[in-house]
Amino acid sequence: xxxxxxxxxxxxxxxxxxxxxxxxxxxxxPRKPNPxxxxxxxxxxxxxxxxxxxxKVQYYIFxxxxxxxxxxxxxxxxWAVKLGSLGMFAVIEGIIFILILIAGLAxxxxxxxxxxx
Amino acid sequence: xxxxxxxxQIAANWLFGILAGWGVADLWAQVLIGFLGIFLLIALLxxxxxxxxxxxxxxxxxxxxxxxxxRVGPFGLIQPFADIIKLLIKEDTTPEGADRALYNLAPVLSxxxxxxxxxxxxxxxxxxxxxxxxxxxxxxxxxxxxxxSIIMAGWSSNNKYSLLGAFREVAVMLSFEIPxxxxxxxxxxxxxxxGIAAITQAQDVWFFFLAPLAVIIFLxxxxxxxxxxPFDMGEAESELISGYNIEYSGMKFGMFYAGELLHAFTFGSxxxxxxxxxxxxxxxxxxSAFLAIAVLLFxxxxxxxxxMWVKYTLLRIRIDHMLIFNWKFLTPVAFTLLMVTAFMNALxxxxxxxxxxxxxFLSNVLVAWISLELARFAAHKEREKTENTLTADAxx
Numbered sequence: 001x002x003x004x005x006x007x008x009x010x011x012x013x014x015x016x017x018x019x020x021x022x023x024x025x026x027x028x029x030p031r032k033p034n035p036x037x038x039x040x041x042x043x044x045x046x047x048x049x050x051x052x053x054x055x056k057v058q059y060y061i062f063x064x065x066x067x068x069x070x071x072x073x074x075x076x077x078x079w080a081v082k083l084g085s086l087g088m089f090a091v092i093e094g095i096i097f098i099l100i101l102i103a104g105l106a107x108x109x110x111x112x113x114x115x116x117x
Numbered sequence: 118x119x120x121x122x123x124x125x126q127i128a129a130n131w132l133f134g135i136l137a138g139w140g141v142a143d144l145w146a147q148v149l150i151g152f153l154g155i156f157l158l159i160a161l162l163x164x165x166x167x168x169x170x171x172x173x174x175x176x177x178x179x180x181x182x183x184x185x186x187x188r189v190g191p192f193g194l195i196q197p198f199a200d201i202i203k204l205l206i207k208e209d210t211t212p213e214g215a216d217r218a219l220y221n222l223a224p225v226l227s228x229x230x231x232x233x234x235x236x237x238x239x240x241x242x243x244x245x246x247x248x249x250x251x252x253x254x255x256x257x258x259x260x261x262x263x264x265x266s267i268i269m270a271g272w273s274s275n276n277k278y279s280l281l282g283a284f285r286e287v288a289v290m291l292s293f294e295i296p297x298x299x300x301x302x303x304x305x306x307x308x309x310x311x312g313i314a315a316i317t318q319a320q321d322v323w324f325f326f327l328a329p330l331a332v333i334i335f336l337x338x339x340x341x342x343x344x345x346x347p348f349d350m351g352e353a354e355s356e357l358i359s360g361y362n363i364e365y366s367g368m369k370f371g372m373f374y375a376g377e378l379l380h381a382f383t384f385g386s387x388x389x390x391x392x393x394x395x396x397x398x399x400x401x402x403x404x405s406a407f408l409a410i411a412v413l414l415f416x417x418x419x420x421x422x423x424x425m426w427v428k429y430t431l432l433r434i435r436i437d438h439m440l441i442f443n444w445k446f447l448t449p450v451a452f453t454l455l456m457v458t459a460f461m462n463a464l465x466x467x468x469x470x471x472x473x474x475x476x477x478f479l480s481n482v483l484v485a486w487i488s489l490e491l492a493r494f495a496a497h498k499e500r501e502k503t504e505n506t507l508t509a510d511a512x513x
Contacts, residue, residue, distance in 0.1 A: 003247045006151050007255075010236040010246065011229070013155050017163065018228035018372050022221075025205045025368030033210065040212040040276040041363055051277045059288045062440060066291040069448075073298045076455075077254060080305040083459060084466070091463040095456045102452055105444070114444045116437030 058116060065108055072101050124406055125154065125244050158246065159232055162379065165414075169378045170197040173425065180429040200371075207367040212275055215364070219273035223266045224365065224372035230262035231380045238386060239314045241396055241409035252313035253301050256387065257294075260342070263380065264290050267344075267351060270373070271361035282360030285436055286344055286351025292443045293341035293348070296451040300335040303328050303458050304391045317395035325392045326474050328458060330481040332392045334451055339384040340424055341443070343377070347431040348439060355433075385420025386413065450488045457484055 040047050079094050108114060129150050136146040171186065171194060178185030186193030211220060236246040237255055249255050264287055271283020305311055307327060308319035325332050341348040352360030362373045389395060393416055396402045402409035434442070461480050465473045 003249060005148070006155070006247045007233075007236055007249070009148070009152055009155050010233050013152070013159050014229040014232035015225060017159055017232070018225045022225065022368050022372065025207075025209065028205050029367060030206070030208050032208065035213075037210050038213045040214070040274070041358070042277065043358075051275050051280050052272075055280075055284065059284050062288050062444075063291055065444070066295065069295045070298070073295070073302070074254075076302055077305065077311060080302045080459075081309060081311055083306050083462065084309045088463050091459050094459055098452055098456055102449065105448065109445065114441065116440065 061113055065105075065113060068104060069101065072097075129154070155246065158235060158240075162232060162235060165382065166375050166379045167197045167201070169382055169421075170200065170375070172421075173378060176422075176425050177429055180426075204368050204371040209367040209369060212364045214275040216273035216275070219269045220364075221369075223270035223273065224369040224376075226262055226266035226269065227376040228372045228379075230259060230266060231376050231383055233259050233262075234383050234387075237313045238383075238390065239317055239395060240413055241406040242402055244406055244410070245314055248312060248314050250310070250312045250315075252316075253305055253311045256313075257298060257301070263376075267361050270365070271351075274361075274364040276364050278357045278359075279361050279363045282351045282353070282357045282363070285353075286361060289341055289348055289350050289436070289439060290344070292440050293338045293447075296334050296443065296447045297338035297342060299448075299451040299455050300331045300338065301391065302455055303331045306459060306462055313390060313395075317390055317397060320394040320397060322470065322474055323392065323394045327477040328392070328454075328481055329478065330450075330454055330485045331458075332388070333485075334447060334454070335388065335392070336420075336423065337447065339388065340427060341439070343381050343384060343424070345377075345381060345424060346428040347434050349428075349433060350436050350439065353433060381424050382417060382421045385422075385424060386417035388420040389413065389416035446488070446492060450484070453488070454481070454484050457481075 040051070042048070076094070076097070079090065079097075083090060083094070132150050132153070133146055136149065137143070141149070174196070175185040175193070186196035189195040189199050211217065234256060236259075237249055237252040239245040239248075267286050267290075268283045271279045271281075271286070274280075304316050304324050307324055308316040310316065310319070344351045350360075351357075352362065354360070357363070362370055365373060390413075395416070396409040396413040398412045401412055457480050458477070461476055465476045468476070
């Protein structure tokens with residue numbers, strides 16, 4: 001049997017147990033809702049305005065920089081696995097690859113992408 | 118004696134025999150036994166999780182010169198069970214305007230993302246959920262579901278604090294994922310495999326001695342990834358009240374809380390597996406599977422203890438300082454260490470063990486020393502610049 005079947009079973013059991021705990025609470029807990037109780041919390045005063053608003057762009061810039069590195073690291077994993085049998089040539093090539101990555105980081109750094117504005 | 122060495126296989130064979138006697142097809146019998154084994158492992162994890170609540174509360178109170186829970190049962194050991202009853206019968210409100218589907222799914226996913234990580238953890242030489250040959254990648258992928266659950270919880274609550282908390286938490290998690298990924302490449306290079314079991318088997322010399330700096334960087338990145346102090350941006354309770362889980366109560370909050378504790382323990386065990394030999398301890402694991410599990414849990418608890426120690430000792434770092442620390446210091450150092458490790462590994466491949474280990478250790482110390490000196494130099498320059506502008510302002 002493929003080992004991925006077990007992974008699928010893990011996902012299933014991992015979903016069932018927390019869902020079961022929450023359902024048990026749903027059966028046992030009291031229900032007395034009223035409009036004031038259901039307002040979103042805001043330091044004890046009445047809720048003002050919408051929460052889903054336009055937001056600081058800085059977070060997205062960090063996410064973009066992250067994305068580049070994340071994709072590149074996926075390429076590095078096969079390289080790391082086969083490093084022992086490939087010898088010095090592959091090591092040097094991998095180092096050049098990482099240096100290009102770091103050049104990207106240096107570019108983002110110089111452009112001020114990493115500053116918190 | 119055989120039962121001590123390999124209890125799970127013997128139990129599985131016995132069950133398989135019974136099921137075959139009942140006339141269940143082989144395939145379904147295998148699936149059923151797998152299901153039972155997984156259920157057993159996850160139930161064990163939940164018990165460990167409940168005990169972690171007690172451990173955490175007891176340890177934090179000792180750090181703060183308190184006694185901690187001591188009323189319910191001996192040493193307060195029954196306290197977490199009382200907490201569970203309280204969580205079960207607590208009224209649960211859904212904030213108006215919340216995205217109900219995402220709001221209810223987030224706590225389940227948060228717990229699931231931790232539980233499925235244990236699929237690839239080798240508890241003993243013979244007890245292992247799934248021996249995936251891409252174990253390290255699986256850990257990263259499954260861990261990403263946790264990030265997803267946080268942004269789901271923060272966004273769907275329709276609350277300003279939770280949205281802020283989720284944004285911060287995700288920014289921190291994404292940023293610190295880079296050094297963590299890089300540090301996971303280093304055991305992969307040494308072991309020549311991404312499988313967690315193969316990495317454990319390859320550690321005749323603990324990888325800690327080959328890459329001490331990687332251990333430290335992995336720990337820092339893991340603490341940030343867990344969202345624990347000093348990197349607890351998502352739930353900075355003095356700024357955002359409770360962060361991304363502010364609108365949750367009852368068992369749903371309980372899932373976030375238990376998930377966070379188990380996540381920390383899980384990273385403690387990964388730390389032990391990747392760098393401290395996992396279940397291996399001077400051949401003790403060959404005596405009995407139970408001893409191997411005990412060794413792994415002991416090492417994982419040491420990792421968990423260090424994470425707790427850091428959490429309750431250090432103050433929270435501001436988010437811009439945190440991200441700058443990651444992008445301008447930790448990430449370059451991590452990549453430099455990766456390059457140095459790959460180069461030294463190839464250079465010393467044919468040399469005797471003492472030279473290999475010594476060379477690796479020294480190169481790590483050298484990288485750490487040079488990067489700290491560079492950071493000190495940059496800090497001095499920065500301070501001089503600030504002082505100069507201050508004096509110039511004063512003169513004006």
